Amino acid sequence: MSKKKNFTSSNVEIRKKPLGMRIWNHRGFYLMFLPVLIYVLIVYYWPMLGIRYSFYDYTLKKMEFVGLKHFVSLFKDKDFWISFKNTLELSIIKLLLTTAASVIVSVFINEMANLFAKKTLQTIIYLPHFMSWTVTAAIFTLFLSTSSTGMVNETLKSWGLIQKSIDFLHETNLWRPVFYIVNLWKETGWGTVIFLATLSGINPELYEAADIDGASRMQKIWYVTVPALLNTIIVVLILNLAKVLNMFESVFVMYNSRVYDVADVISTYVYRKTFLTAIPNYGYTTAIGLFKSLVGGALVLLCNFASKKVRGRGIL
């Protein structure tokens, strides 16, 4: 096998120094990097050794190698597949909805002429993002309660629109819409940050040119603003797509056993299997975690590929 040789522009062969020599020459940098390496190894890679438990029955003091038993059980587990499907559906729909809403709100904010109103609106719509999911869920649970303390139901009843309270958070056909609305309320404002930054970078001459061409306001939005945002929208979607399996808190604080069929996601499923079981088998739940990581890894690679295609460079 021939060794690849490096040449300078004047065709002079560059002889690479031995690795040890190169390390010694750059020892200062390597020494500086050492603490980071140690940190990464200890904090990120050492815990990964726990992956091996997915091949063991690991419960209390029993640790017995069982090969792929947990993966076989996992693939036969109907509840797991429900949670897997729910994770993808909830995450992707939520991502599309919040991105679309953020884009629309950003465009509207960008069109506002009054600077004070613009800043005030921005501040107001950012605020929900800083509210914890626990508080958010408590507020919406109170608003949507079917008891006589539930503001929404009592208002609808007093207006004569409904006779009986609607159980928004317990009906399987209503839970998801409520979940998406709560997510939109909480995250749309924050999602506008990146789009507003992009909008502020659009060359004003493009709008001036559009004005000269007699474009209406809507035409300027459609033919100037939206195309300028398109690349950012795709980047945001791609970057978030890699994280779709990491959904826990927002579901955990809002779901209940009656809506497991439409709300249970992988993380909540693992949580129940691990922490609500008196004597859990950590092997099984580790296997679920490993499977989730593998799918997550595949999604990252897919997104990297998509990013290369769209942006000309990857995300890795």
Next chain:
Amino acid sequence: MKKKILSVLLATAMVVSLTACGGGDGNTQTNDAEQSGGNTEQSSGNTEQSDGNTDTSSEEEYVLEKLHIVVDGTLTANVDSGQDAFIEQWEAAVSEKLGHPIELTIDQLDHSDYAGTVSRYLTTGTPGDGQYPDALIMSASMFREYAPTGLLWNLADAYENAEFQNRLQLKSVNENMKTSTGELYGFAPTYGNGCVTYIKQSWLDAVGKTVDDIKTYDDYYALLKEFHDGDPDGDGTTGKTYGVIAAGFGKLDEAPFINYMPEFWWGAYPDFYQKDGTWVDGFSEQATADALDRLAQAYADGLIDPDTEDASTKVAREKFFSNDQSTSEGVFTYWAGTWLRNLTDSMDKSEIDVSLGDDRLVQLPPIKEIKDTWGGYINREAPVWVITDDGDGSNAREQAIFDALLDTMLDGDVVQTLWTYGAEDVHWSTKAESFTTNPDDPEKKKDYEYADGEFHLMQSPNDPNTVWKKNHLDSVLVIAPLTNGFVNDDPLVTKGNQFFTDNCIDAPTAASCETLTEVKADLATDKQTWMNKVVTGQMSSADAIAEYQAKYGDVVATILEELNAQ
């Protein structure tokens, strides 16, 4: 060159700082090992040592210098309520009894995630690692699952030889926990207690009824209906109040499952239980379907507060005694005894029915259907203390833990008083003193005055407007009473305990077998889901039980087979 020197210096500083940061752990581990050694070397604390030391160590030689216990919220002297003083006084008293110093550390876990955290400690830890408990509290359900695992020490002999034996009044509590071959893996210092149904007196007055009018399920149902349809809170509106609230329509993940809504669940026991000596599956019985139908009807009629479905015990309690009674409930089934006092005090704080004083709540005797089927309110299986077995083949460490912790816990004197009321001069005292609760509120202000030598509870360390009630042991439920005459003679608590004692029966023994342990969490979750769906009208009870049998039929058959083979 300067850059190189600077980079070397920077790197060195970072490495040193990193080492220093990690140094704590390293030291801790060393200390833990040393500490562990302090307790175990003489008794062959780990396997390697045991090989060399077993012959030379004896139970008499073992000196327990440190005791690490894990507790839940039932130790009310928590870190915000004088736990330091409790520990200090416990160490002094027990050191004196044992004849050598002993150090107590308490790991008080979040009550709601207790089982999960304990499971992690026991799975990933090892005795002496600083986190692994020497002894801990377990609910009856947890205990049934852990007892056969080999992690718990068989304390049958220690229990038989304990000093408190000659003062035991309720021997059956622990005797009933022994296995068929005589092993005893847990120790219950009290009996279990249970729930009774409380009704607001003012609401009864408002609908013109007395508790004597409520004899049957129909009477009870009619009362709830009047509470919902009428205006029992007197705010001028109807239909906004509810009959009853609880922390769930049933608590199907924790024995005895049905004690929060007993009037609806009469005759049913939605778990595995022994019927005429044979284990049966109560969830698939007609009695469970009937109970679910009763709950569904009451829910549809608006008698059960819809918040019941997701309410924690705290939420249910607070809604019951909320100062806004216009959306509250008239009936609440909750723990007996001390809780009659707690609920009354909470209503007082919320300024509800102030004129009724300690007569705000009335206890409903079990309705006829409960008496005819179960026999009374359910007295749950008692929570227990367990000692972890380090598996070294020697009982020395475990016996020493028993002597230090459990034998002294019921000494009838100083240590038992600590566990019952808390620390002297922090939670209780015999010194002359006077204090006032709610001094700034003329309506709630209450003066207390005690003479020298008079036992009394003091102001709560974390709330000077309330009087401390108890620590871990309930003086009335304890199986060996105090001998020093320190009795909290609150008449309301006494009345509550007496009422429960007069109207309770023991809960069925909790089932435990290998297959059940594996599926228990899934089973409980699914049962809870089916129950909620039936009660809220999403499915019929027949469909729920059919789904249950379709999903778990084979598993249930295996469980029953294992249980009946025991």
